[in-house]
Structures are given as C-alpha cells and as structure tokens.
Amino acid sequence: MANCIVNYGFSSFILFVWMAINIFLFVWFYFFYDLGPQFFYTRHILGSALAWARAPAAVLNFNCMLILLPVCRNLLSLLRGSFVRCSRTMRKQLDKNLTFHKLVAYMIGLMTAVHTIAHLFNLERYNNSRQGVYDELSTALSDLADTENTTYLNPIRITNLIPTYFGFTSIAGLTGVVITLALILIITSSMEVIRRSYFEVFWYTHHLFIIFFAGLVFHGAGRIVRSQQRTNPPHNTTFCKDRPDDWGEIPECPIPQFAGGFPQTWMWVIGPMVIYICERLVRFVRYMQSVRYKKIVMRPSKVLELQLIKNGFKMEVGQYVFVNCPAISQLEWHPFTMTSAPEEDFFSIHIRSAGDWTDKLIDIMKKVPEGAEGPKLGVDGPFGTASEDVFDYEVSMLIGAGIGVTPFASILKSIWYKFKDSDPKLRTRKIYFYWLCRETHAFEWFADLLQVLEKEMEERGMGDFLTYKLYLTGWDQSHATHVMVHFDKDTDVVTGLKQKTHYGRPIWDKEFEQVRKENPTSIVGTFLCGPEALGKVLEKKCAKYSDVDPRKTRFYFNKENF
Amino acid sequence: MGKIEWAMWANEQALASGLILLTGGIVGVAGQFRGWQFAAYAVAAGVFVCLLEYPRSKRAKGTSVERTGQYCFTVCVKAFGPLTRNYYVRAFLHAAICVPGGFMLATVLGCVCLGIASLIYLAAAIRGEHWEPILPRKEIRKPVGESIKNPPQNPPPRPPPEMRRKQAGDLEKSAYDNPMSVTDDE
Numbered sequence: 001m002a003n004c005i006v007n008y009g010f011s012s013f014i015l016f017v018w019m020a021i022n023i024f025l026f027v028w029f030y031f032f033y034d035l036g037p038q039f040f041y042t043r044h045i046l047g048s049a050l051a052w053a054r055a056p057a058a059v060l061n062f063n064c065m066l067i068l069l070p071v072c073r074n075l076l077s078l079l080r081g082s083f084v085r086c087s088r089t090m091r092k093q094l095d096k097n098l099t100f101h102k103l104v105a106y107m108i109g110l111m112t113a114v115h116t117i118a119h120l121f122n123l124e125r126y127n128n129s130r131q132g133v134y135d136e137l138s139t140a141l142s143d144l145a146d147t148e149n150t151t152y153l154n155p156i157r158i159t160n161l162i163p164t165y166f167g168f169t170s171i172a173g174l175t176g177v178v179i180t181l182a183l184i185l186i187i188t189s190s191m192e193v194i195r196r197s198y199f200e201v202f203w204y205t206h207h208l209f210i211i212f213f214a215g216l217v218f219h220g221a222g223r224i225v226r227s228q229q230r231t232n233p234p235h236n237t238t239f240c241k242d243r244p245d246d247w248g249e250i251p252e253c254p255i256p257q258f259a260g261g262f263p264q265t266w267m268w269v270i271g272p273m274v275i276y277i278c279e280r281l282v283r284f285v286r287y288m289q290s291v292r293y294k295k296i297v298m299r300p301s302k303v304l305e306l307q308l309i310k311n312g313f314k315m316e317v318g319q320y321v322f323v324n325c326p327a328i329s330q331l332e333w334h335p336f337t338m339t340s341a342p343e344e345d346f347f348s349i350h351i352r353s354a355g356d357w358t359d360k361l362i363d364i365m366k367k368v369p370e371g372a373e374g375p376k377l378g379v380d381g382p383f384g385t386a387s388e389d390v391f392d393y394e395v396s397m398l399i400g401a402g403i404g405v406t407p408f409a410s411i412l413k414s415i416w417y418k419f420k421d422s423d424p425k426l427r428t429r430k431i432y433f434y435w436l437c438r439e440t441h442a443f444e445w446f447a448d449l450l451q452v453l454e455k456e457m458e459e460r461g462m463g464d465f466l467t468y469k470l471y472l473t474g475w476d477q478s479h480a481t482h483v484m485v486h487f488d489k490d491t492d493v494v495t496g497l498k499q500k501t502h503y504g505r506p507i508w509d510k511e512f513e514q515v516r517k518e519n520p521t522s523i524v525g526t527f528l529c530g531p532e533a534l535g536k537v538l539e540k541k542c543a544k545y546s547d548v549d550p551r552k553t554r555f556y557f558n559k560e561n562f
Numbered sequence: 563m564g565k566i567e568w569a570m571w572a573n574e575q576a577l578a579s580g581l582i583l584l585t586g587g588i589v590g591v592a593g594q595f596r597g598w599q600f601a602a603y604a605v606a607a608g609v610f611v612c613l614l615e616y617p618r619s620k621r622a623k624g625t626s627v628e629r630t631g632q633y634c635f636t637v638c639v640k641a642f643g644p645l646t647r648n649y650y651v652r653a654f655l656h657a658a659i660c661v662p663g664g665f666m667l668a669t670v671l672g673c674v675c676l677g678i679a680s681l682i683y684l685a686a687a688i689r690g691e692h693w694e695p696i697l698p699r700k701e702i703r704k705p706v707g708e709s710i711k712n713p714p715q716n717p718p719p720r721p722p723p724e725m726r727r728k729q730a731g732d733l734e735k736s737a738y739d740n741p742m743s744v745t746d747d748e
Contacts, residue, residue, distance in 0.1 A: 117589050120668045124595045162596070163667040177671065184582070184675055188574040193618075193627055198566040 030055035038227040040237045053118035056111035061268040067104045068272040070097035072279040123163045130156045140244035153258045155224040171222035179215035182208040223260025287378035294346045302353035317414045318407035321381030337406040341413035393525030401436045401530030438474035470501045512545045569691045572682035577615040583672030584608025590668040597666045604669040620694035640695045649687035656680035
C-alpha cells in the first residue's frame with residue numbers, strides 16, 4: 001500500500017482533482033437549473049430533464065476544453081523543459097498525457113449520452129406541450145409567441161411538428177446530431193484493435209474532431225434554453241401559475257417574458273483551440289525545415305537506419321522525433337526514437353518494417369543509389385520521454401524488448417562519449433541493461449555497439465559500470481545444442497560478446513533482488529521500452545521491491561510507449 | 563491503406579450502433595414518446611445487431627483478439643453458415659434494419675450509425691473479406707521420431723565385471739574425470 005503511494009501518488013492526485021471538478025460542475029449546474037426560480041415555468045413543461053441535460057453540458061464544456069491540451073506535444077515539451085528544476089514526479093505526469101486524453105474522451109462520451117437522452121425527453125415534452133397534450137398552464141406557456149410585447153418559452157413554434165423535424169432544422173438539433181455522429185466515428189476507430197493494426201484509419205478518422213469542435217461552438221447559438229426575465233411590474237410565479245387566463249389582465253401577472261441563455265461553450269474551448277492551432281503551425285514550420293541525408297543503411301531483419309542532419313537540431317538522450325514522408329503520405333507523421341547520441345553531429349533513427357508506411361519507406365530507400373539523397377522528409381521534434389531522466393538516477397535499470405531497445409542505444413552511445421570526455425555531469429554510478437529479443441539476427445547492429453563499449457570499458461578499467469544481460473526468448477533445440485557444443489568458449493557464440501546470452505525470459509524477482517542487494521541505499525530508476533504486459537509486471541516489481549524508508553532502495557518505474 | 567481489413571472497423575461501428583439503437587429504443591419506450599412502436603422495434607433490432615456483431619471475426623493476417631466470452635456467440639453465429647459468413651448479406655441486412663429507426667428522433671442516431679456500418683461492410687465485402695469464427699486451436703502432437711519405437715534389445719558392450727569394479731588399492735586408476743564441467747558457475 002505504501003509502495004503504491006510512492007509510485008502512483010501524484011497521478012492519483014491529479015485524477016482526483018479532475019474528477020472532483022467534474023462532480024462539482026455537474027452538481028452545481030444540476031441544482032442551478034433544477035431550483036432556480038427563473039426556470040420555474042421551463043421546468044413546468046420539462047420536469048427534471050432540463051437539469052439532467054444542462055448538468056452534463058457543463059461537464060462537457062470543461063472536458064472539451066481539456067481534451068485538446070494533452071496532445072499538444074510541442075507545448076508539453078516546452079513545459080517539460082521548464083520543469084527541469086522541479087521534482088522528478090512532476091515531469092513524469094507529462095508522460096501520461098495519452099492516458100489522460102483517453103480518460104477525458106470517455107467522460108465526453110458518457111456525458112454526451114446523458115445529455116442526448118435528456119434532450120430527447122425535453123424535445124418530446126416541448127412538442128407535446130405545444131400540441132396541448134399537457135395541462136392548461138403548459139399550453140398557455142407554449143402559446144406565448146414572439147411578438148412586440150411577448151417572448152416565447154417553447155422553442156417549437158408550430159403545432160403540427162414531429163420532434164425529428166425540429167431536431168434536424170434547429171441549429172442545436174442539427175449540430176448536435178452531426179457532432180455526436182463525428183464523436184461515435186472517432187470512438188469506434190480509436191478502439192485498441194483498430195488503432196494498433198491500422199493506424200491510418202485511426203489517424204484520418206480522428207480528424208473529424210475539427211467537425212466536432214466547429215459544431216460544438218455553434219451548438220448553443222439557437223438559444224433554445226429559455227429562462228424567465230424580470231418584468232416591471234414583476235410576475236409572481238407562485239400566484240400566477242394557477243391563472244394563465246388572467247395574464248396581462250391583472251396587475252400582479254403581466255405576461256411573462258423569456259430569453260435564451262447566452263451560448264458559453266466557445267468561451268471554454270477557444271483557448272485550447274488556439275493553442276492547438278499554434279501546435280499544428282509549429283509542426284508545419286518544422287516540416288518545412290530542410291533535412292539532409294548523411295547515410296542510408298539497410299540492416300538485417302528489415303531494419304532501416306537513417307542518419308540525418310537538420311540545422312539547429314538539438315537532442316537529448318532517448319528522445320523521439322516524428323517523421324513525415326510526403327512521397328508516401330502527406331498527412332501521416334510517425335514517431336521514432338533516435339538511436340544516436342547528442343554528442344554526434346547527426347541524428348539517426350532505426351526503422352523496423354511494421355506496417356504500410358514503414359514498408360513503403362524501406363522500399364523507397366532500397367532503391368536510392370549509393371551516396372545520393374533520399375526522398376524529402378519532414379522531421380518534427382525532438383520530444384522528450386522518460387529516458388531523458390536516466391542520468392539523474394544514481395542507479396538505472398534499462399529494459400528493452402526487441403526494437404524497444406532503441407532509446408537505450410542512444411543512452412549507451414552517450415555514455416561512451418561522456419566517458420571519453422570524462423564528463424563530470426554524469427551522476428550515474430551504475431547501469432543494468434536487459435535486452436530481450438526473439439531472434440538472433442536482429443542483434444547485429446546493436447551487438448557492434450556493445451562490443452565497442454565492452455572494449456572501451458575494459459581499457460579504462462571500468463568493468464562494472466555497465467552490467468548487461470541479453471535474453472534470447474525464441475530459442476529452440478538447435479540453439480541449445482549449439483551452445484552446449486561451444487560451452488567453454490570465452491565469448492558468446494551468438495553475439496561475440498564476453499557476457500553470455502541467457503535463454504528464455506528473465507526471472508525478474510531475482511534481478512530486482514540482485515540490484516537491491518548491490519545498491520542498498522540508492523534510488524533506482526527503471527526504464528522500459530517494450531510491450532504493455534511487461535510494463536505491468538515491472539511496475540508491480542518496482543512497487544514490491546521499493547522501501548518506503550527513503551534511506552533504503554527505492555525503485556521508480558518509467559514507461560515509454562507509442 | 564492496403565492492408566486494412568475494413569470488416570474490423572465495420573464490426574466495431576456496428577456493435578456501437580446496436581448499443582445506440584438499443585438505448586434510443588429504451589428511452590423511447592420508457593418515455594412513452596410519440597411513435598414508441600418504432601422504439602420498441604429499435605430495442606429488438608438493437609439486441610439482434612449486438613448479438614450478431616459481438617463475436618469478432620478471425621483476421622486474415624495477424625493475431626485475432628477475442629472479445630470476452632464470445633465463444634458461445636461464435637458458435638451461434640457460425641451455425642447460420644453462409645448468411646453470416648458473407649459480408650454482402652450483412653451489409654444489406656444492416657441497411658434494412660436501420661431504416662425503421664429513422665422514423666423517430668430517439669432512434670435516428672442509431673439508424674445513421676448502423677447505416678455507416680453497413681457501408682463499411684459493403685466496402686469489406688467488395689474487397690473479398692468474409693467472417694471466420696475464432697475457434698480454440700486443437701493441440702497437434704508432434705510426431706515422435708521412428709527410433710523411439712525400437713529401443714535397443716541388448717545392453718552396450720562392457721568390459722567383464724572384474725575390470726569394472728573400482729580397484730580400492732589403486733586410487734589413480736579408479737578416479738573418474740568428467741569430460742565437461744558439471745558445475746554451473748562457469
């Protein structure tokens with residue numbers, strides 16, 4: 001339990017504040033509309049459905065304001081930079097931006113449902129009231145027309161209407177249907193199954209949010225939620241509600257006047273919309289900046305390495321960039337972690353064949369002749385992720401699964417450079433590196449790097465700075481036989497490295513125990529780039545092996561995922 | 563977008579439409595709205611669509627992720643054979659089901675969503691996709707090698723027992739060296 005607080009405390013606090021604001025808005029506006037005297041006559045026709053429609057509307061305003069903010073990656077990058085002097089926990093929250101975006105989206109979906117259902121009741125009741133189905137007071141109220149000295153309450157002005165007709169001819173109704181439809185399409189195409197398999201469908205359909213926000217801003221323009229205005233002399237509802245026939249004839253009951261509520265949604269969303277437009281402009285400007293090729297290398301296992309140069313490009317370890325190739329698709333930007341170190345004069349990315357876009361890119365690059373420039377590329381970034389923090393921890397555990405090792409390639413290279421320059425800024429004393437991979441031939445480009453590091457460390461006598469363990473999870477009988485035969489060779493048969501390859505998955509309990517034993521008083525940062533399932537396992541182990549006592553070992557889990 | 567299986571998105575959209583149609587229908591009936599008969603129809607139609615769309619199809623390429631507890635639905639849907647396998651049938655079925663929903667405001671959203679799902683299914687059908695049930699895989703035992711059926715009849719040749727017994731007097735000759743190291747911290 002205590003470990004939970006250490007690891008999840010701040011996120012829970014943010015969620016608690018968000019939920020509290022939602023509940024507050026809902027309850028406040030519910031009672032505003034359910035008890036407010038200016039809505040007495042409105043409520044007479046509509047009942048509590050009025051409040052049930054307006055309360056989620058307020059929550060929707062708040063959440064539609066919030067939803068654009070977590071996806072402004074340049075803004076978040078800026079915020080991250082300014083938090084450099086703040087605590088580690090603050091910066092970790094910005095990693096959870098996508099989780100928050102989804103949560104807000106769910107809330108929007110839920111509130112839309114409540115809002116729509118309540119308004120269905122409202123429309124039905126207004127329509128019935130207009131046709132004289134309800135009591136005398138309702139009919140009298142609905143008859144009030146929009147002339148020189150009367151104003152209407154019931155937005156349905158014709159007597160032989162069906163609700164569907166009103167739904168599609170009023171501003172609120174039409175915009176409501178259109179934006180709800182857009183929302184449903186966005187949600188169904190954002191389901192995990194679709195998003196992971198066909199990113200393009202998800203990305204293009206998601207742009208329906210433009211229609212969503214456009215409709216949302218105009219949704220209240222019709223001002224159909226009407227409240228009673230003050231008249232001179234005042235209209236006493238308690239006295240006059242039983243005498244609709246006498247309105248305008250006796251002094252206590254002048255004809256009641258109504259006016260629609262001022263549309264407020266635009267006030268909530270205009271700020272974030274402007275911020276988002278700026279975000280897209282920044283991305284566009286970055287796209288226009290020229291990117292030159294230094295080298296194109298085809299690696300085994302359909303991995304492409306691109307070494308690129310861009311003016312004024314500054315990166316930190318483990319950051320990622322978004323890459324766009326107009327020759328393949330104008331609108332698509334795909335994220336890739338950089339595999340080069342900041343000390344180099346170029347930046348490189350390793351791209352694995354994983355779908356339509358990457359396959360096409362690899363095909364195009366294969367056809368580029370030796371030494372020539374490749375197709376025009378746009379690069380947006382760099383954007384920071386958790387890996388930036390690795391040098392802040394005295395002890396770090398780096399875990400990369402398959403191609404997820406890429407941010408760590410950047411880190412290890414950077415270590416190598418820092419060692420060569422004896423950089424005093426290096427706070428890290430010890431690094432444990434775990435690479436899990438299924439097949440042997442994907443090792444090659446990384447094995448070269450490890451070999452060089454191994455040699456360097458031996459030369460400088462820094463053997464135990466970096467401890468790395470390689471796990472081959474896709475072994476079979478032939479592998480085992482091969483290893484048995486070459487058992488007593490000095491270097492590993494698979495990678496040629498001094499440290500032997502392990503087979504199967506790591507036993508995390510043993511690993512964490514070992515790290516804890518070797519570093520009894522440190523704060524250990526655990527970094528993962530790999531599948532969700534592994535992330536959950538590691539998160540649990542971090543919580544399990546952390547001590548609440550700040551003098552003893554504590555494990556902090558950082559996840560990077562796309 | 564060459565590799566996309568449209569049916570997967572159509573399935574999500576249709577399932578969502580079924581739920582929306584169902585909800586709209588319940589609201590219409592519970593509130594006794596004008597034209598509530600259409601709402602009652604929408605309840606039945608919504609339930610039917612949900613039941614039909616709940617079991618996910620097996621993907622042509624890649625791993626298929628089942629929905630929780632979809633096995634019984636898979637069996638039911640599979641029982642209709644070509645009617646449920648073919649996406650043209652589904653496209654026209656959804657188009658037909660959605661029409662009565664358009665007559666009442668509460669169900670019109672479900673109607674439009676189902677119509678869109680029908681269009682996506684049509685696209686899937688044109689591309690030649692079809693519904694495949696996800697069934698649990700039967701474990702196939704690897705065939706055992708031939709030699710295991712014929713164990714050797716005789717023991718391997720050994721020197722006579724006098725030579726095999728350890729000579730207590732001669733320690734050098736009776737010591738036994740392992741050809742491979744048997745400790746594991748090498």
